[in-house]
Amino acid sequence: MQEPTICAIRGAICVERDEPALIEAAACKLYASILEQNGLSETNVVSLLITQTSDLKSRNPATGLRKGGYCSSTPLFCMQELEIDGMLGKVIRMLLILNYHSKHTKPVFLDGAERLRPDLLK
């Protein structure tokens, strides 16, 4: 059977406060960390889905990524995360779709977001 030629990688990061500079920095940190920890370059990224929790309103993370020099020609799609009782607040989540296949992709959860999926980080 032919090997698949796409894969996806998840990540999430907590933002300390709802401030434009903090959202920009967190979005860039998460995106750069996912690439770095998986040995990828931006040419591997086909598209990027991003959610933000509704308590982060001061900056769109897509703007933050482009301001940081990333994703100038990558299709981005930002959405609000579902609101569920007891959910963790101030979180940016990313789902990278890649033109690359590996059985060993590494999800990246940073700055307090580790608690969202402790099972993935074992």
Ligand SMILES: O=C(O)C(=O)C[C@]1(C(=O)O)C=C[C@@H](O)C=C1
């Ligand atoms: O992975 C996360 O960021 C989670 O919060 C976990 C989880 C899930 O249950 O799979 C829940 C909500 C998100 O939309 C995505 C994934």
